[in-house]
Structures are given as C-alpha cells and as structure tokens.
Amino acid sequence: MGVIIFTMTHKKFREPDDPVYLPLHVGRAGAEDYGYAGDDTGDNISAKNCCYGELTGVYWVWKNVRTADYVGVCHYRRYFCTEEGRIFREKDYLSILKDYDIITSKSLKLNYSYYDGYASDYNIFDLETTGNVIQELYPKYYETFERLVRGRNTYFGNMMVTSKELYDEYAQWLFSIFDEVEKRIDPSGYDDYHRRVFGFISEFLLYVWVTVKGLRVYECKIGMTTEKYETRRMKERLAEYFAQGELEGAKAYFLSVLEKRPDVLMEASDITGELKLSMQVIAVCGLERDACGTCVLDRIRDFDALMRYFGSLNEIVNDCAAGCMTADDLRFLRENQVSDIAIEASARLFLADEGELQKVTEQIRRSR
Numbered sequence: 252m253g254v255i256i257f258t259m260t261h262k263k264f265r266e267p268d269d270p271v272y273l274p275l276h277v278g279r280a281g282a283e284d285y286g287y288a289g290d291d292t293g294d295n296i297s298a299k300n301c302c303y304g305e306l307t308g309v310y311w312v313w314k315n316v317r318t319a320d321y322v323g324v325c326h327y328r329r330y331f332c333t334e335e336g337r338i339f340r341e342k343d344y345l346s347i348l349k350d351y352d353i354i355t356s357k358s359l360k361l362n363y364s365y366y367d368g369y370a371s372d373y374n375i376f377d378l379e380t381t382g383n384v385i386q387e388l389y390p391k392y393y394e395t396f397e398r399l400v401r402g403r404n405t406y407f408g409n410m411m412v413t414s415k416e417l418y419d420e421y422a423q424w425l426f427s428i429f430d431e432v433e434k435r436i437d438p439s440g441y442d443d444y445h446r447r448v449f450g451f452i453s454e455f456l457l458y459v460w461v462t463v464k465g466l467r468v469y470e471c472k473i474g475m476t477t478e479k480y481e482t483r484r485m486k487e488r489l490a491e492y493f494a495q496g497e498l499e500g501a502k503a504y505f506l507s508v509l510e511k512r513p514d515v516l517m518e519a520s521d522i523t524g525e526l527k528l529s530m531q532v533i534a535v536c537g538l539e540r541d542a543c544g545t546c547v548l549d550r551i552r553d554f555d556a557l558m559r560y561f562g563s564l565n566e567i568v569n570d571c572a573a574g575c576m577t578a579d580d581l582r583f584l585r586e587n588q589v590s591d592i593a594i595e596a597s598a599r600l601f602l603a604d605e606g607e608l609q610k611v612t613e614q615i616r617r618s619r
Contacts, residue, residue: 254344255319256412257312259305260287260327265476267330271341274327277308302438303429304450305409313422316415321348323412331412332474339471344412351469353413353461358470361403365455372513377436377448381456384431389424395463405455410473421460425453444512481512482521489529490554498540498548502533528561531596535561538592547593561597564589568597571611576618584619591616 257275258266263285266274276282278300279289290307291297294314300307305326312322321344325331330338331354347354361368369378382400386393411418429449438446461468485508492501508515516526532548539546551557567580583589595612602608 253319254321254323254341254412255316256323256325256344257308258325258327259308260285261300262327264327267338269338269340271344272325272330275308275311277305277311301443301446302433302449304447306425306429306450306453309409309422309453310426313419313426319415321345321412322415322418323354323410325410326408328476329408329410330474330476331410331471334472336472336474338474347469347471348412348414350467352417352466353411354469354471355457355461356406356408356410356471356473358404358458359407361405364401364403365405366400369451373445373448373451374436374438374441377432377438378452380435381428381432381452384428384435388428388431392459392463396459399459399462400455404458406458407454408473409450409453409457411457417466421457424460425456428456429453442511444514481508482515482526485515486525486529486554489526493532493548493554493557494552496548496552498533498536498546501529502537505530505533524562525558528558528565531561531565531600532557535590535593535596538596539590542592543590547590550588560587561593564593564597565600567615568594568601568611571615572602572607581618584615589619 254271256272258272259277260274261276261278261282264274266272274287276285276287276289278297279287280291280295280297280300289297290300290311292315293311295307296303296310297307303310305324309324312324316322323331323344331344332338333343344354363371366375366378369375378400382393382396385396411421413421432449436448438448441448485505488504489501492498492504515521516530521527536546536548547557547560551560563583567576567583570576570580591612594615595608598608598612598615602611
C-alpha cells in the first residue's frame, strides 16, 4: 500500500530525507520554476492560488493522482510528527491508518467561537455565504456547520492524510461548495493575506466534514522546521524597540502588523510563544509606567532576557495554581522586582475564575 505526502510549497526549501514526501509547487502558474512538480499541469486551478492558497495543490492531487492508496498534505515547514518532534515516516502513517480513517492536525482550542474569531479578522459575509451554500447543496451538513461555527474548535493548515478514496470524496464536497461560493463573494479588493479566503475557511470545513462523516480521526502534533519570515522579522523589530526602551513604538508596530496579519499569534505561526510574550511585555510595561512611572523595560532591554523574565513569571503562576511552587520559583520572586501589576496580568492569562485568581496572586505576593 503506497503513501504519498505532498509537501505544499511556494518557495525553495530543504526537503525531508524521506521519499514518502513529494514537493508540490502550489500557484506555479506564472511563477518562478523551482524544479518541483507543479499544480499547473493536467486538470488544475493553479491560477486561483491567490484566493485558494495550498488548496490549489489539494485540488491538483484530487484530479491528477491515481496510483497511491493513501495521500496526504503537509507544508514545506509543517509536518506531522511524534510528540517528541520526529517527523513521521511511511511506516508511521501506515501503522496509524490501520486503526484510523484520517490523520489531521490537533484541533485548535480557541478562546472564542469560530464565528466570532472569523468576524474579528476577516469579512464575515464570506463565512456566512459558505454556510448558505452548504444549506442549499448539503443540507445534512448544515446543522453541524451551524453548531460547530458557534463552538471553539477548528483544524488548521489543511493538513490531512487518508485513503485516496476518502480524500477524493472530501475534495469533491469541498470544491463543489467553493465553486458556488466563488460566484457570490468578491475578495478582489482584499489585501494579499485576506484574499486567501477559501484557504482559511476550508480549515474549518475539514472539521465539519469529519464530524458529520463520523470518521475515526487521529489528531496529530504538527512539527515546525522553520519559523515564518514574518514572525522572525516581527521579533527582530520588537527587539530593536525594546533595546531602545521605546514602549510606544513597540506597541504601535505590534498593532500595525496584527491588523494586517492576525494569524501571527496563532500557535502555528508563533511556535516559540515569543510574540505572545512580547505582547505581555508591552501590556504590563504600559500599565507599570502609568501607575509608577517606571517599568520592567527600564531595567531589562535585551529581548531574550525579557522573554525569560515573563516566561518564568508565567511558569510561577501556573506552579502556584497547581500548588507546587518550587525553590527556584521563590528565588526568582525574591531576586527580581516583580510588580503586583505583572503578577496579576500573568495570572489573568491562565485563570478565569476571579476567586482563584485572587488567591494565586495573593500567595505569590506574599512569597516575594
């Protein structure tokens, strides 16, 4: 039984040393040729890559691959892997697929409903239109779509591995929906990021499809081989602002990037969590300066040191909430001038119950 995992890419990259992975250049129509197989041959929608993203590759595999028993989709920097971080090999896929129908990413647990999150970052008309089309074409899926869109879970990355038979069934369902949605929405005025509307919505639709089908789903860890350029550049710029103590500049820059690329804070983009920590630096330092006229940034300017400081504080909060503060936790609190503002802000990231929050923050304050 053969397995082919198509590694969707739009640039040159270092390929895994495993023949199970086959690079597929998505959006190759009119683009530079990197020497990979492209999605612009045979039956294809390569020219629609600006709106479909990696889905032009998903479509190509559906229409043009006939020899594999199992097919899958990953990305040039995202791969299915073990909990220890080893990228899956063919034997791993075959072993899992003996007992499961499909391998997907682990579902994201959002802090808000999928609908509300989409409405805050994208044009909600596009998602609502998708729901209307599902109601018309696939009414048996609509109740689940409506229930899940108000829930807080979704898949990400359009990553999956399954039998070619199931893959084709999913692709036929997905693209028949988007063929109709495409007639009713107009993303031509969106910026390059938001124009990838079908790629974004399809991540959620995979979750809807496997739920309605009642498939046995193996939700798998996703390993990242490289950090996004946008993420790396953002951290470099923030480090420059922090080094100069320019809190307002860092805040303005962060918000400007977030407005254009709301995905930068997603786990799949911020793989080290340092952008979330940077946001914590900006918020806490702003509150400290307003209240006291001074802040952590007046003492610590180095980016890595700031990440360690706030990362350690967050660990202490979680240790305290679990009732297992360590000697290292106590030492950190005694050696660093941690403000009440920083302690409470950290606690609010993890504790929703107000009573528990007050209990934990008070215990940490007494331990300083």
